Amino acid sequence: xxxxxxxxxxxxxxxxxxxxxxxxxxxxxxxxxxxxxxxxxxxxxxxxxxxxxxxxxxxxxxxxxxxxxxxxxxxxxxxxxxxxxxxxxxxxxxxxxxxxxxxxxxxxxxxxxxxxxxxxxxxxxxxxxxxxxxxxxxxxxxxxxxxxxxxxxxxxxxxxxxxxxxxxxxxxxxxxxxxxxxxxxxxxxxxxxxxxxxxxxxxxxxxxxxxxxxxxxxxxxxxxxxxxxxxxxxxxxxxxxxxxxxxx
Amino acid sequence: xxxxxxxxxxxxxxxxxxxxxxxxxxxxxxxxxxxxxxxxxxxxxxxxxxxxxxxxxxxxxxxxxxxxxxxxxxxxxxxxxxxxxxxxxxxxxxxxxxxxxxxxxxxxxxxxxxxxxxxxxxxxxxxxxxxxxxxxxxxxxxxxxxxxxxxxxxxxxxxxxxxxxxxxxxxxxxxxxxxxxxxxxxxxxxxxxxxxxxxxxxxxxxxxxxxxxxxxxxxxxxxxxxxxxxxxxxxxxxxxxxxxxxxx
DNA sequence: GAGTGGTCTAGACCACTGA
DNA sequence: CAGTGGTCTAGACCACTCT
Numbered sequence: 001x002x003x004x005x006x007x008x009x010x011x012x013x014x015x016x017x018x019x020x021x022x023x024x025x026x027x028x029x030x031x032x033x034x035x036x037x038x039x040x041x042x043x044x045x046x047x048x049x050x051x052x053x054x055x056x057x058x059x060x061x062x063x064x065x066x067x068x069x070x071x072x073x074x075x076x077x078x079x080x081x082x083x084x085x086x087x088x089x090x091x092x093x094x095x096x097x098x099x100x101x102x103x104x105x106x107x108x109x110x111x112x113x114x115x116x117x118x119x120x121x122x123x124x125x126x127x128x129x130x131x132x133x134x135x136x137x138x139x140x141x142x143x144x145x146x147x148x149x150x151x152x153x154x155x156x157x158x159x160x161x162x163x164x165x166x167x168x169x170x171x172x173x174x175x176x177x178x179x180x181x182x183x184x185x186x187x188x189x190x191x192x193x194x195x196x197x198x199x200x201x202x203x204x205x206x207x208x209x210x211x212x213x214x215x216x217x218x219x220x221x222x223x224x225x226x227x228x229x230x231x232x233x234x235x236x237x238x239x240x241x242x243x244x245x246x247x248x
Numbered sequence: 249x250x251x252x253x254x255x256x257x258x259x260x261x262x263x264x265x266x267x268x269x270x271x272x273x274x275x276x277x278x279x280x281x282x283x284x285x286x287x288x289x290x291x292x293x294x295x296x297x298x299x300x301x302x303x304x305x306x307x308x309x310x311x312x313x314x315x316x317x318x319x320x321x322x323x324x325x326x327x328x329x330x331x332x333x334x335x336x337x338x339x340x341x342x343x344x345x346x347x348x349x350x351x352x353x354x355x356x357x358x359x360x361x362x363x364x365x366x367x368x369x370x371x372x373x374x375x376x377x378x379x380x381x382x383x384x385x386x387x388x389x390x391x392x393x394x395x396x397x398x399x400x401x402x403x404x405x406x407x408x409x410x411x412x413x414x415x416x417x418x419x420x421x422x423x424x425x426x427x428x429x430x431x432x433x434x435x436x437x438x439x440x441x442x443x444x445x446x447x448x449x450x451x452x453x454x455x456x457x458x459x460x461x462x463x464x465x466x467x468x469x470x471x472x473x474x475x476x477x478x479x480x481x482x483x484x485x486x487x488x489x490x491x492x493x494x495x496x
Numbered sequence: 497g498a499g500t501g502g503t504c505t506a507g508a509c510c511a512c513t514g515a
Numbered sequence: 516c517a518g519t520g521g522t523c524t525a526g527a528c529c530a531c532t533c534t
Contacts (some may be wrong), residue, residue, distance in 0.1 A: 055449025058435035187306035243380025244341035
């Protein structure tokens with residue numbers, strides 16, 4: 001009753017693979033055999049096998065790269081969004097390797113949703129910076145930054161593979177003070193799915209932030225699309241009385 | 249290039265259903281036709297149809313209850329884990345209906361993981377309270393609380409359908425001060441899957457908290473298993489300098 | 497008891513990856 | 516170019532829900 005019963009074929013396959021992983025026979029990053037080989041090994045069809053793999057994927061034990069196959073998942077990165085740290089340092093503090101690639105950097109027309117989020121008038125312009133982060137060589141994060149152009153003149157011409165936090169400090173004398181962030185489990189689509197090497201509709205974690213500087217001025221926002229299996233968010237917080245009425 | 253191209257059969261089906269929902273023809277809570285009917289409607293097989301439905305599910309647009317069918321998803325609940333509020337009030341403040349059911353309340357032997365989390369010696373005992381929350385009639389949250397028995401004598405005999413926060417205050421003079429919480433996208437298994445009416449391996453969001461009282465004493469912890477499509481976590485926080493070294 | 501979703505079989509073709 | 520994953524077909528049986 002406490003331990004789980006699993007009689008379906010797919011569940012048995014899942015457990016078998018799970019044990020191979022937890023026993024250490026399959027190590028993080030290891031590629032699993034092809035779906036055809038595995039389905040033959042477990043005497044089943046690819047569809048049934050796929051179901052087992054998808055359950056392990058949802059749990060974060062294995063992951064898939066679009067059209068490349070299945071791999072054993074590395075441990076999750078610990079991520080505290082309250083730290084005003086440079087991403088690079090957060091990762092290296094966990095003995096992991098990090099790379100950043102700039103996908104695009106341009107000035108765009110703010111969408112209605114962005115205007116609202118950033119408290120802008122209609123038809124405003126924003127700097128958009130799209131970047132991709134790898135940890136230990138694996139793509140885990142696609143980020144879209146939107147900066148207020150009047151606060152960050154000329155930033156698009158700089159080397160944007162380095163930490164934005166660092167550029168803010170050294171070139172503009174700004175540092176983050178406060179943030180509001182939303183965390184939403186959703187699915188990857190289009191550009192996001194492609195960048196993260198995910199199939200359309202794969203579950204991901206979206207962290208949407210609005211950031212204020214040390215003087216409480218709204219300066220930028222970003223949308224972080226994480227592979228759902230790549231992180232564990234950890235937050236330490238004193239609790240506050242909510243703004244809505246608390247009657248007994 | 250900006251809008252998504254979708255040529256697979258499954259993607260076309262997804263879009264069609266998506267439009268029916270966003271147009272308001274299918275309202276939250278509405279049950280979709282049977283998979284057989286839908287697959288006939290779209291001139292495809294159940295497997296292909298299912299793929300379309302699963303993508304919409306991952307995105308949180310529709311949801312499934314095990315063996316009952318597919319439904320249009322209601323809007324996500326806004327959830328701020330920093331609020332020391334009674335769950336009931338947080339939900340009603342958003343004009344939603346809430347119900348709480350107690351699944352079990354007993355004293356159990358603390359698992360090794362729990363001993364570590366709660367800084368307990370080996371072979372400690374804990375009060376375990378398992379509850380299920382519904383919003384607007386829909387099961388969205390399964391919670392396991394673990395309380396230190398010496399701090400909460402006799403609590404298991406009380407009416408546990410009401411707010412624990414309230415019981416803490418009125419019967420024990422305690423209120424929450426600080427919390428540490430981890431947020432982990434993972435998959436439902438066994439008891440959790442059953443309670444949430446999910447299939448084995450469905451993606452869920454686990455929020456694991458450790459709570460301290462107003463004097464900084466560790467008093468309890470809980471594991472909240474949320475339907476991934478039921479919430480949007482919203483946190484407002486001042487940013488802090490991380491504990492690990494920040495060299496340039 | 498009818499209908500539904502859960503599970504599974506046994507194939508197939510295409511587009512892409514990687515050698 | 517061989518092999519792989521992505522996608523799809525056309526069925527089937529069982530266990531469960533709901534009326």
